[in-house]
Amino acid sequence: MxxxxxxxxxxxxxxxxxxxxxxxxxxxxxxxxxxxxxxxxxxxxxxxxxxxxxxxxxxxxxxxxxxxxxxxxxxxxxxxxxxxxxxxxxxxxxxxxxxxxxxxxxxxxxxxxxxxxxxxxxxxxxxxxxxxxxxVNAIEHGLNANQIHKVMGILNGTTNYILSKMTKDGWDYARALDEAKEKGYAEADPTNDVDGFDAQRKIVLLSRLAYGRKVDIDEVPVTGIRNVELKDISNAGDAGLKMKLVGKSEFDGENVSMEVAPVLLPDEHQLASVEYEKNAVYVMGNAVGETMFYGPGAGGPxxxxxxxxxxxxxxxSRGAARTGTRPEAAAHVKASDTAYSYYIRFSSDEAAISNHLAGMNIEYRLVDAADDTTVITGPIGQEQLKKLESDTQHGIRALYQVEGN
Amino acid sequence: MxxxxxxxxxxxxxxxxxxxxxxxxxxxxxxxxxxxxxxxxxxxxxxxxxxxxxxxxxxxxxxxxxxxxxxxxxxxxxxxxxxxxxxxxxxxxxxxxxxxxxxxxxxxxxxxxxxxxxxxxxxxxxxxxxxxxxxVNAIEHGLNANQIHKVMGILNGTTNYILSKMTKDGWDYARALDEAKEKGYAEADPTNDVDGFDAQRKIVLLSRLAYGRKVDIDEVPVTGIRNVELKDISNAGDAGLKMKLVGKSEFDGENVSMEVAPVLLPDEHQLASVEYEKNAVYVMGNAVGETMFYGPGAGGPxxxxxxxxxxxxxxxSRGAARTGTRPEAAAHVKASDTAYSYYIRFSSDEAAISNHLAGMNIEYRLVDAADDTTVITGPIGQEQLKKLESDTQHGIRALYQVEGN
Structure with a gap:
């Protein structure tokens, strides 16, 4: 051959x-x-x-x-x-x-x-x-008896390396990025990785494969890790949460909700123990339930x-199709309608935040009130989240979704 | 069809x-x-x-x-x-x-x-x-460009459920087993699971598949979890180690070393976060390096x-062989010649153990000396391990291999 x-x-x-x-x-x-x-x-x-x-x-x-x-x-x-x-x-x-x-x-x-x-x-x-x-082999062949409704992954080794260095060694973003460049994990212009575009491409390919629908990459919202602060990683760590850049996608049979963003995972989550340049993909099927696939995301061999x-x-296979059915239908990317918990760091003091959240009927637990006021909320719907985000009075300095286990 | x-x-x-x-x-x-x-x-x-x-x-x-x-x-x-x-x-x-x-x-x-x-x-x-x-699909198709030299897994959900309950909730073995029976994870006669025979069968099938060699199941040593004591789980936890029943197998191109036994894994090890009835298989290939596959080990759907x-x-595949080459050659199961660290709980006091281990040139760190004397050794070869185990003077009450990360 x-x-x-x-x-x-x-x-x-x-x-x-x-x-x-x-x-x-x-x-x-x-x-x-x-x-x-x-x-x-x-x-x-x-x-x-x-x-x-x-x-x-x-x-x-x-x-x-x-x-x-x-x-x-x-x-x-x-x-x-x-x-x-x-x-x-x-x-x-x-x-x-x-x-x-x-x-x-x-x-x-x-x-x-x-x-x-x-x-x-x-x-x-x-x-x-x-x-x-x-x-690809797992979804096309190993899990092809399933309808898949969720795919989520740590899909970029560069950003995972940087976040691991920040989390485990307390390095700030700039130092971790420099080290990643030195080790050959990050390129001179790290945009594709650190701004999440590389992960965006992969979650698009994964979703197409998993759901059998065409997905337009330009519809997929993406947030990178450039603005992640050590303070939030450390606060989250105290609350039993780990920050990871996650590409996530859910399918309801018609539409997909899809996003790439830094997310907080509970320490016990399978993806939380994926460190440094490693990648992992979490797949949920309607027969098998939860599965995860872990390994190297890059490298020559x-x-x-x-x-x-x-x-x-x-x-x-001597020419027999190895690939699954080619999707004909497209799925539109819509915002998730799942209610999630959020990690939020406000600039206002605790009393003001307590009033503010109570006024919106949002439950929370306090994570830190030393300087800024940091809370983890109970589940919040997307409407309410938008309202929270649009409020300018209490100065949201950081906001991350908390993924359930 | x-x-x-x-x-x-x-x-x-x-x-x-x-x-x-x-x-x-x-x-x-x-x-x-x-x-x-x-x-x-x-x-x-x-x-x-x-x-x-x-x-x-x-x-x-x-x-x-x-x-x-x-x-x-x-x-x-x-x-x-x-x-x-x-x-x-x-x-x-x-x-x-x-x-x-x-x-x-x-x-x-x-x-x-x-x-x-x-x-x-x-x-x-x-x-x-x-x-x-x-x-099977992963090894036969997803990783078939590799020569695989190590396979290791949590292959039995019943024992993993019991060990998780003991570790996380501090239950003793008998209570955890009863609960496993109640939940339908363990059978009335739990021998196959708790004595490790179920995991033994799976590591035999995995090894045959991964190395392309016939393996005689009767040659594979197996130790179950019946005698695992809460005390050792808790001591090991303090030392950053988690107990799991692991089926492990390594291939040097000619022979396999293979065993099923309760093993201590560092908390950061990918297999350490596999809890309750979940299973996971860790595969090392000569091109891909480390991979892991996680999901449900049992259940109807x-x-x-x-x-x-x-x-x-x-x-x-319309009849084209989906299965890899059928192994012709057999591999003999031999004892591993890798040096490992061990968790050992002795009945003698610290001073006696310190002398004893120093006399054998074995390095160690003390884990607990309150009642028994518990240590974690540096790497010990198989010869020296046998010598240690055959010594009757210092009363070994528990001994577990510590798996490197």
Whole structure:
């Protein structure tokens, strides 16, 4: 089986490593050797960690598109519309495509899936959600007897690393971000991670997969962790809560409510013990109930684990569709109508807040009144929350949703 | 597609429920209706919760074996050799078999798998390990790019419920067991669960699957939780450790070391936060690193989730093997040669223990010296551990391995 790899960065090199170190097992499962016949890179002269063997290394994508000998393409190069257009051309030739490109997929997966279907090709993307965690496989195959109504996850390792450092070591945001950059977890421009966009893409892909509905990424509200203060992490910790950047989505059979935001989880929650660069996805199905899948969200061989599993499953199924039904219907993203508890830090003093909340019939317990007044409320509906948030008199300095266990 | 179900207890009724409530999704995935055409039970007159529709309900297994219209058989009736013989006859007719029968499979899976292979039938058993957690699917498909070298899990909900009650509520073993019986988590004769045999079967099935080696269940040492004392749970808690009944297995490429025993896990370990009747399986692969899979270990619809997913995947693959390569080679179970830390409670006083351990060059930290002397040692090799255990002078009252994080 001849394989083309587009991109030879961290994940590309990880794929070469995994194909080499587990060659015997992989060949045994597929029944034939995998040969990396072509590698597409933007700079053919760049020195790379991977031994590319006898592969044709080229910066000319057309030479790959014109080649007759390619059975499957792995795309780990990133990029948006140009990449989409290239992958569509491969799919149109009936060539299977495996992509780790969440940015592009979150926007164009429906378009690509249609072309794949029309040309009897597989479009596989395990690596695009939560790195090495086999969550696509779990939802499409392991849990496919269920109707899934909730998906929630720690989907970004960079922000989880930063929040873990703040929580466990008491570092402030800036110092934790610097360390994440040094360790290679954060990029020079960390926007995609710290502002929540990366998690947004993944919760969109997860929700589409779990509910079988198209979701428009532009409808999904997102709040990052740039403004998270140590004070709130520490207050919440005293109340038995841990801050995590969570992508969450619920489906009522028609609409989804969906959001990416820093959320407070009870210490006993399965997601609360997911630390540093690790990811985890929590899935609720109507037969199985609660499940959770934990593992590495990034990394070369870790992500390659997902890519190569896609490749093995694609090869073993001999063309039979590995992917679930392609969604036809779209679901609109609406605000959640669930009542949640909230952690709120006000600038006013305790007496004023006590009056204020009593006036709105909101129950609460006091967390801290040393400087600001910090409370955790009882369940509040969305109407009432808006009213609270729009009040300017009592100066809300921080507000986080508390997720039930 | 015509389906026969053998057994109509909790899981059988769960299967009927899941097939009914998720009918539309399941039919969509398979492309045809599932009809439960036959149900085999030992007592046809017994009242059942499930609506069996138009199925032929019979206590005559031969009428099913003689029938021409059955495409797949689900076995959820239990039993050992008789059940094996019946399933072999179905497989010989090329009929796919899905079984949740861990007791039988742990002993006879290699025999059944061979017959399945010879007759182009699928033998699927997702529900036999950790109930609703799709761990077979994860290892066979999601992580199949990896060589797996360690599997470890909380594989029995009954014992985990009892240990959680002891740990969280300070109940003693007898009271927690009584409550587990009342809630239906433990059977009248709880031997299989509390003595660790149920977990032993599951770690055997998991290891075979993960390493691709046959494993003889009789070689696997097992210690249950009957003798666990509250005192040790509480001491360990003070030291940041939680007691769990763990099935653990490691593979060095040739041999496996394997054991079921109560083990102490650091509070931060992913398995430590798995409470009450929940199960979880921890898998380490050479590409992906650490992963964990969490969910319900038992229950009607929960287990049915796994059974019905097997059915869907079997039907969708149209006969293409869903199962990995059938192991030919056997791995012998040998004692682990890893050095571990141990929690040890001695009857002697602190001074005597201090001398004793110093004489053996064993480092330790004192956990409690109020009555007995309790320590947590540094890493001890197996030789030295045996020497320690054989010493009768200092009265070892409790000894538990401490698992690293």
């Amino acid at each position: 001849n394989l083309a790899i587009l991109g030879m960065g961290t994940v590309g090199c990880g794929i070469m490593e995994v194909l080499s170190m587990n060659r015997e097992k992989i060949t045994g499962l597929i029944g034939e050797e995998i040969t990396v016949s072509h590698v597409f890179v933007s700079n053919v002269d760049k020195k790379r960690d991977a031994d590319l063997g006898g592969a044709i290394v080229t910066d000319d994508i057309n030479s790959l598109l014109d080649s007759d000998g390619i059975d499957a393409v792995i795309e780990v190069m990133g990029g948006m519309e140009t990449t989409r257009d290239v992958l569509i051309q491969f799919l149109e030739k009936g060539i299977h495509v495996i992509s780790a490109n969440k940015d592009m997929l979150a926007k164009y997966i429906d378009e690509l899936a249609l072309v794949a279907e029309e040309n009897d090709a597989n479009l596989l993307y395990e690596a695009s959600i939560a790195g090495g965690i086999p969550i 870790e992500t390659a684990s997902a890519v190569v599993s896609d490749l093995i499953n694609c090869a073993r | 015509n389906l026969a179900i053998l057994g109509m207890g909790t899981v059988g009724c769960g299967i009927m429920e899941v097939l009914s409530m998720n009918r539309e999704k399941i039919t969509g995935l398979i492309g045809e209706e599932i009809t439960v055409s036959h149900v085999f039970v030992s007592n046809v007159d017994k009242k059942r919760d499930a609506d069996l529709g138009g199925a032929i309900v019979t206590d005559d297994i031969n009428s099913l074996l003689d029938s021409d219209g059955i495409d797949a058989v689900i076995e959820v009736m239990g039993g050992m050799e008789t059940t094996r013989d019946v399933l072999i006859q179905f497989l010989e007719k090329g009929i796919h078999v899905i079984s949740a029968n861990k007791d039988m499979l742990a002993k006879y899976i290699d025999e059944l798998a061979l017959v399945a292979e010879e007759n182009d039938a699928n033998l699927l058993y997702e529900a036999s390990i950790a109930g609703g957690i799709p761990i 929960e287990t049915a989730s796994a059974v019905v997913s097997d059915l869907i995947n079997c039907a969708r």
